[in-house]
Amino acid sequence: MSQDATADLIRALIENMRGAGEGWASFAMVIDLAGGRISGTHGYAYAPDGTSAAVASRPSGVKPALDAYLESTYRPEQEPPIKILVQFERASGTYEVTFEDDDSARWKVTPANIDRMAEELRPAFG
Incomplete structure (x- = not known):
């Protein structure tokens, strides 16, 4: 996987957030995919005091970087994930990218989990 493609994806998420x-x-941003194409984004940005705010990145602005990232990560014959969670810490530049291949409900914000989802997605790099 190309580190540059990952950095470009993170940069695109930030620039379009x-x-x-x-x-x-x-921040923690979920990228929803349908057939390998971006269908939406959602997540949270976290302030230094720990508070969170709901965020999203414009899919059309993220698409070129996401396409390049997927090309660098998956072979053409591989099925892409259905969701990608990107977590990033601004001061250290630390990041983590997590893929979901099967569970379409993973990381989905609903009325039942809205109060805890911001904490569930919060970056915790150890």
Whole structure:
């Protein structure tokens, strides 16, 4: 996997992110895919004081970097994931990318889990 493709994906998520404000310290963004194509994004940005804000990145702005990332990570004959979770910490540049291949409900925000999902997705690099 190309580190540059990962950095480009993170950069695209940040540049197209709405709802975070200027002083965010970290974020967790879920990229939803349908047939290998981006169908939406959602997540949270976390302020230095620990508070969170719901965010999303414009799919059309993320698409070129996501396509390059998937090409660098998956062989053409491989089925792409259905979701990707990107977690990033601004100060250290630390990141983690997690793939979901089967469970379409994973990381989905619903009325039943809305109060805990921000904490569930919060980056915790150890």
